[in-house]
Amino acid sequence: MFIYSFVLMAVLGIGVWLGRSGINNPSISENRQQVTDISGNVNAKDSIVNKSEEKKTNDNNKTNDIQSVEPSSINSIRSVKVKRVLDGDTIEIEGGERVRYLGINAPGSGQPFFTEATRENERLVVGRTVNLEFDIQTQDRYGRLLAHLWVGDVLVNKEIVKNGYAVSETIQPNVKYQDLILKAQQEARTACRGLWAGLCSQKSESSCIKIVNINADAPGNDNENKNGEWIEIKNT
Template sequence: MGTRAGLSVVTVVLVSIWLFASIGLSFAEKSAFVRYVIDGDTIVLKKGTKVRYRGINAPEIPHKDKPGEPFGWEATKRNRQLVRGRLVRLVQDDEKRDRFGRLLAYVFLPDGRMVNEILVREGMAFVCFSEKGSSFSKKLLAAQREAIDAGRGIWSISQVRPEPYYVGNRQSLRFHRPSCPYGKKISKTNRVIFKSRTDACKEGFCRCKKCLP
């Protein structure tokens, strides 16, 4: 190997080391082992970092004074089967953390499948985008439509207290019961009416956490 070639190799190595060092923890968290599964859409990595699955919302499990929702435990169990003790790859877009400080990520298995998508496709989670959008919104929404049409998981049970219509917010991508205070505050510009909860979900709107339509 010539002197120039040797120097080029050394330069590439040094630059690579510098880049990895400058990226630090954020790079280290790109691939990590899952230590613990909290519920259907939240995990804890080996170093203790909490990760919230981006673009979806799994049914709640019982917590303190809250009773939980149908398929909450099933979603948790399925998530555990998929990721606990495994090396996963985390992909983030512009929105890095939620208001609780948890990392927001799309989680991929070693075989390339996206956990977020699997849970939605199996009816173990709802699609739930933020107003900032989602890098995988089309893929996740297609998975939800498939789950709805097939009647899987959360889509296999009758809706609690169905309403004659639902009120959606085009800006926040949330929908509400007609009596919900948050729904009543929606401006005419952003207001959209859905005949059913299914119609709202097929368009990518997410349930209001207060009125739980």
């Protein structure tokens, strides 16, 4: 009887131990599997996050590399020495190239104020080292350079118009300083300077002129067709 009781107690003890240990307990095994799965998912998630952060860091480094690259700039300024003045809006520079001033039109050979305009241009630039500032189109069909001409901080194109020896001429696409030149023309016109003087002799506010037509570029070679550039004006 004693032996039977001992065996029974031993069996019950092993059962309790097995229950507590979770062996052959589907519920506990399932819970352990869930814990394993959760742990695995967390580890997987950590791995994904780490890779994502690594990719973001690499992308940021690439972005920083792109932003640090400065855009290349095209040099549009050329320093030259003026050899001689041809007229009020054209010069010849050392090397034989000719430069036509952008945004203005001065009287051609044989026209009123041709001599005065040429002398004004000579006064401003002859024998000097000047800066040519190019716009969109750098040459005309005759091979002349097209430029805004600077002597120090003075825009010669504007100065000639302001003093009344040329008129504003707008030809696309080279219009960078056209607003300044138009204002200079208005100033010369109001003050009756240069070519405006004889047309504003009455000094009344209503006595002035209006430009109705401009032929800015003579057909053919300028040296052969000296009267091909002209302006048409009328009293207002």
